[in-house]
Amino acid sequence: MTSAVTEMQPTTPAQQEIPVWKQEGAEPFLQIQGVTKKFGEFTAVDNVSLDIYKNELFCLLGGSGSGKSTLLRMLAGFENPTSGRILIDGVDMSGVEPWKRPVNMMFQSYALFPHLSVADNVAFGLKREGVARAEIKQRVGEMLEMVQLGHLGRRKPSQLSGGQRQRVALARALVKRPKLLLLDEPLGALDKKLREETQFELMNIQEELGVTFVVVTHDQEEAMTLATRIGVMNHGVIVQTDEPHDVYEYPSSRFVAEFIGSVNLFEGKVIEDKPDSVRIKSKEAGSTLFINHGISCSPDQIVHVAVRPEKIRLSHENPGQSDNCLSGVIEDIAYMGSLSLFRVKLASGKEVRITQPNFDRRIGERFTWDDKVFLHWDEESSVVLTS
Amino acid sequence: MKRRSLFLNSSATLGFIFLYAPIIALIIYSFNASKLVTVWGGWSLKWYVSLFNNDQIIDAALLSVKIAFISATAAVVLGTMAGFALSRLGPFRGKMIFSGWVTAPLVMPEVITGLSLLLLFVAMEGMFGWPSGRGASTIIIAHVTFCMAYVAVIVQARLSSMDESLEEAAMDLGAKPLHLFFLVTLPLISPAIISGWLLAFTLSLDDLVIASFVSGPGNSTLPMVIFSKVRLGVSPEVNALATLMILIVAIGVGLGMWQLRRQEKLLAQPEN
Numbered sequence: 001m002t003s004a005v006t007e008m009q010p011t012t013p014a015q016q017e018i019p020v021w022k023q024e025g026a027e028p029f030l031q032i033q034g035v036t037k038k039f040g041e042f043t044a045v046d047n048v049s050l051d052i053y054k055n056e057l058f059c060l061l062g063g064s065g066s067g068k069s070t071l072l073r074m075l076a077g078f079e080n081p082t083s084g085r086i087l088i089d090g091v092d093m094s095g096v097e098p099w100k101r102p103v104n105m106m107f108q109s110y111a112l113f114p115h116l117s118v119a120d121n122v123a124f125g126l127k128r129e130g131v132a133r134a135e136i137k138q139r140v141g142e143m144l145e146m147v148q149l150g151h152l153g154r155r156k157p158s159q160l161s162g163g164q165r166q167r168v169a170l171a172r173a174l175v176k177r178p179k180l181l182l183l184d185e186p187l188g189a190l191d192k193k194l195r196e197e198t199q200f201e202l203m204n205i206q207e208e209l210g211v212t213f214v215v216v217t218h219d220q221e222e223a224m225t226l227a228t229r230i231g232v233m234n235h236g237v238i239v240q241t242d243e244p245h246d247v248y249e250y251p252s253s254r255f256v257a258e259f260i261g262s263v264n265l266f267e268g269k270v271i272e273d274k275p276d277s278v279r280i281k282s283k284e285a286g287s288t289l290f291i292n293h294g295i296s297c298s299p300d301q302i303v304h305v306a307v308r309p310e311k312i313r314l315s316h317e318n319p320g321q322s323d324n325c326l327s328g329v330i331e332d333i334a335y336m337g338s339l340s341l342f343r344v345k346l347a348s349g350k351e352v353r354i355t356q357p358n359f360d361r362r363i364g365e366r367f368t369w370d371d372k373v374f375l376h377w378d379e380e381s382s383v384v385l386t387s
Numbered sequence: 388m389k390r391r392s393l394f395l396n397s398s399a400t401l402g403f404i405f406l407y408a409p410i411i412a413l414i415i416y417s418f419n420a421s422k423l424v425t426v427w428g429g430w431s432l433k434w435y436v437s438l439f440n441n442d443q444i445i446d447a448a449l450l451s452v453k454i455a456f457i458s459a460t461a462a463v464v465l466g467t468m469a470g471f472a473l474s475r476l477g478p479f480r481g482k483m484i485f486s487g488w489v490t491a492p493l494v495m496p497e498v499i500t501g502l503s504l505l506l507l508f509v510a511m512e513g514m515f516g517w518p519s520g521r522g523a524s525t526i527i528i529a530h531v532t533f534c535m536a537y538v539a540v541i542v543q544a545r546l547s548s549m550d551e552s553l554e555e556a557a558m559d560l561g562a563k564p565l566h567l568f569f570l571v572t573l574p575l576i577s578p579a580i581i582s583g584w585l586l587a588f589t590l591s592l593d594d595l596v597i598a599s600f601v602s603g604p605g606n607s608t609l610p611m612v613i614f615s616k617v618r619l620g621v622s623p624e625v626n627a628l629a630t631l632m633i634l635i636v637a638i639g640v641g642l643g644m645w646q647l648r649r650q651e652k653l654l655a656q657p658e659n
Contacts, residue, residue, distance in 0.1 A: 078555055098558040111556035115574040115653060124570075125560035156653065176560065 019243070020053040021229060027090075029054040029212055030075070030180060035084030037070050037236075044070040046236035047084070052229075057206050057213040059223035062233030063259070068216045071233075072182050075214065076105045089179055099128070104178040108185040110169040112157040118168050119144065119153035125176040143171040146205070163194045170202075174209065183215045187222055199225050220260045224248070232256050248308075253387045257306045264312070264352050265385075266305045270297050278384060279323070280305055284350045290323035292379040297386055304385045309353040311381040314342060314367060315374050325376040328352065330369055342367065344375060410633060417626035424621045434627040444612060444628060451592055451609035454523060458530035459587035463580055465531065466538025466587075471572075473539065474546040486543075492536040501600030504529045508601060521603035529601045530591040537590065538583035545579035546572075578650045585643045589636070 020026050028051035037045040045067040052058045060068040073079045075086060077098035086093045088102060104125070112121050119140050126136045144150045147167035157165055166189070173181055186202065187195045203226060206213050217223050223230050224244045231241045232255075240252045251257035254265065268282030268289060280289045280303060289305045297303060319325060331351065332343040335358075342354045352375060367373065417435075421428025438444060473486050492500060508518055508525050518525050549572075557571040558564075573580075595610040602608065607615075613625055 076555075076559055078558075098555070099561045099563055103559070105556070105559045107552045107556055109550055109552050111550065111552040113553060113557070113571060113575075124557070124562075128561035128563075128566065158653070172556075172560070 019228070021051070021056075026053060028052060029056075029089060030214070031085075031087040032071070032075075033085045033087070035071070035074065035081045035086060037067075037074060037079060038082045043236055045074070045081075048236070048238055049084075050231060050238060050241065052212065052214065054212055055206075055210055056228045057203065057215065057226055059215045059217060059227035059230045060233055061217055061220060061223040061230050061260075063218055066233040067236035068218075068233045069184060070236075072105075072184055072214065072216045075180070076103055076182055077101050102179040103182060104173040104176055104180075105182040106169050106173045106184065106186055108188055110157075110165050110189075112165055112168055112172070114157055117154050117156055118149065118160070121157065121168060122172045122175050125172065129176065139175055143175045147171045162189055162191075163198065166190060166198065170205070174205070174211065177209075178211065180212050180214065183213060185217055185219075186215060188217070188219070195222070202226065224260075232259065234259075250383055251306065251385065254304055254306070254385050257383070257385060261308060262353060263306045263308055266307075266350070268303060268305060270299055270301050270303060273297060273299055277379075280384070284346070284348050285326050286347050287326050288323050289382065290379050291382055291384055295384045295386065297384075301386070305382050306385055307377055307382045309341070309355040310339075310357075312352070312354045312375050312377050314344075314354055314356060315376070316367075316371065318374055319376045321376055324379060324382070325374060326352070327372065327374050330367060330371045330373060333367070333369065344373060413626055414630045414633070417623065417630040419623055419626070422623070424623055424626070434623040435631075438624045438627045438631075441624060444609070444624065447607050447609045447612040448628075450523065450606065454526050454530065454608060455588045455591035458527050458534055458591045459584050461527070461531045462534035462538050462587040463584045466535035466583060467542050467576075467580060469535065469539040470542030470546060474543045489539050490536055492533045493540070495533075497533075497594070497596040500533055501529070501597040504532065504597065505600045521601055522606040523602075525601045525603070526598050526606065526608065529597050530587075530594065533597065534587035534590055537586050538580075541579045541583045541586070542576060545576045549575055578647050581643065581647060581650070585639070 030050075030052040032048055032050040032052075035045060035048050036043065048067075048071060060071060062068045070079060074081055075088075075093075077093065077096060080094075093101060113124065116124065122140045122143055123136050126139060131139070140153070141150065144153055147170055149164060149167055149171070152160065152164065157168065160168065166186070170186075173183075183202075187198055190198060199222065202213075215223070215226060227244055229241060229243055230247050231238045232247065233239065234255055240247060240256045242250070242252075247256065248260055251260065251263075257263045257265070266282045266285040266289065268280035268285065270278060271281045271288070272279035273294075275294045277290065277292050278295055278297070280291070282289055282305065285305075291305070295303075313319075318327075326346055328344040328346040330342055331345045334341040337358070339355045339357050342356065344352045344354060346352060354375060416424065416427075418430050418432065419426075419428055420431035420433065469489050473482075473489065476482070504525075505521075508521060508528075512518060512520075518528075553571060553575065554567060557567045562570060593610065594608075595614055598608045598611055602611065609628075613628070616622055616625055
């Protein structure tokens with residue numbers, strides 16, 4: 001599943017330029033500086049610092065209770081940080097009330113006003129701003145056209161489907177032309193098919209309008225598809241901030257590796273530490289593991305080697321490599337359509353997950369239950385995790 | 388299957404007979420031509436005619452409606468404020484006691500409420516000269532006191548079941564607290580306010596005990612007049628009056644239910 005997502009990463013020419021967050025001296029649009037939020041004794045957000053740049057689509061990804069929603073609510077102004085500062089476009093937001101912030105939010109429940117029509121819902125924010133009546137009508141019309149609901153302006157929210165309500169909520173949040181749009185689980189309530197369509201729609205709208213998006217989600221697939229960068233949160237702390245590709249391929253910790261996609265972890269001891277490579281002896285794997293990039297570690301340190309299931313190759317013949325080559329017996333096979341998932345038990349008792357794309361229809365004939373197989377991968381395919 | 392439906396049908400029938408037999412008897416006897424309440428003398432509308440010529444009853448009815456209207460309206464304003472405060476102040480020291488205090492009048496015996504209000508009014512008149520004497524205004528104050536507790540409870544229940552992100556969304560879109568209340572919160576709790584008003588109106592219209600304590604000479608509400616008439620022997624006029632009141636209440640409740648159902652349908656949170 002996750003491999004399919006990574007393949008879907010658009011590789012437009014624009015993305016191959018140096019992204020703004022890697023440029024030196026670039027001015028961040030949203031600055032979160034050492035923000036902590038405590039509810040009584042409980043620390044929901046713990047000293048988070050984060051820079052987000054203009055036109056980014058930044059995803060805060062984490063499980064429930066990771067503090068991602070609290071962080072979002074502090075950006076909107078519904079909660080005040082216990083300590084730390086939030087700057088939007090260089091302006092300190094401390095003590096600025098929610099109705100004065102250049103920020104709009106799309107709520108997880110959509111929070112459409114049930115007593116107002118679709119058009120009045122969208123017009124609500126503009127009326128509060130005191131925009132002239134004719135202009136309100138025009139802007140609401142344009143916005144509803146953009147989300148393809150121009151013909152439903154007079155309906156009440158209760159007369160709309162889930163996907164339509166989601167688009168009304170988006171239109172309502174965008175019509176005020178906020179500098180920053182916050183989205184709380186924007187696709188959470190949609191079914192899978194609608195969700196995929198809406199993901200791309202959301203990306204198009206974001207590019208078209210040039211608004212900076214901050215999206216909160218617990219769905220790693222959603223984050224992978226949408227985001228320019230992902231901030232992975234756990235226990236109120238951002239554990240890694242990187243582009244989707246890097247978060248997946250180079251997780252910085254066991255938490256990130258296991259949270260995003262699935263992964264096989266082998267515990268081992270460093271036996272050879274060179275500036276550009278490491279060799280690790282792993283009892284669990286029953287083999288030496290070689291990685292062709294250097295890490296900062298001490299000899300004999302216990303580390304974990306992470307290998308994604310789709311990076312492992314399966315064969316009946318011994319490939320004849322001394323490193324990164326394990327052997328075991330096929331315990332279980334799950335046919336998933338585009339891929340097949342194998343569970344292989346090693347001599348040490350460790351189970352390894354391997355996915356193989358179904359290139360042809362006969363994979364089930366080549367590998368079957370209780371086959372003795374070899375597992376092997378390239379020296380650049382695995383990552384060493386020290387934390 | 389058949390036995391169960393037989394059982395259900397007979398229990399429903401018995402229940403309704405028990406509830407409505409007295410009322411039906413009253414309606415039939417209101418058309419009685421005989422002067423004696425207990426003797427049937429054929430059909431007639433004469434008690435309705437004589438009712439409309441009875442100034443005492445008509446005045447009392449008008450006074451009761453006026454008092455009920457004013458107290459229900461005032462109780463809705465105060466009760467909504469109390470209910471809003473109770474559900475939105477967040478946890479604070481003594482919140483339990485505070486909400487207990489607001490709802491205490493619901494379970495307080497009317498005699499005690501009436502007596503304590505009477506003592507208060509007398510003491511206040513002695514100290515500040517207000518309220519000078521007792522009459523419609525003291526009845527209104529007394530009715531607001533116990534009606535607002537009902538409204539507060541209804542409004543609070545509605546508010547706590549409301550999705551708070553609706554209010555956050557309004558703030559996020561630029562609504563200041565006052566706008567937020569009148570443009571979003573109030574329309575959303577309007578079904579609770581309507582049912583609160585109807586309940587307060589009915590309670591006030593119906594009240595005999597408290598009104599008897601705090602009213603003064605020349606300010607008798609309808610229940611007080613009926614009660615005093617009945618003590619002197621039931622006049623068939625009272626039957627006619629009661630029949631008219633049942634008619635009015637039935638129409639009022641019907642309209643209220645219809646309006647509430649319409650509102651609820653409109654405000655229903657659609658499931659995803």
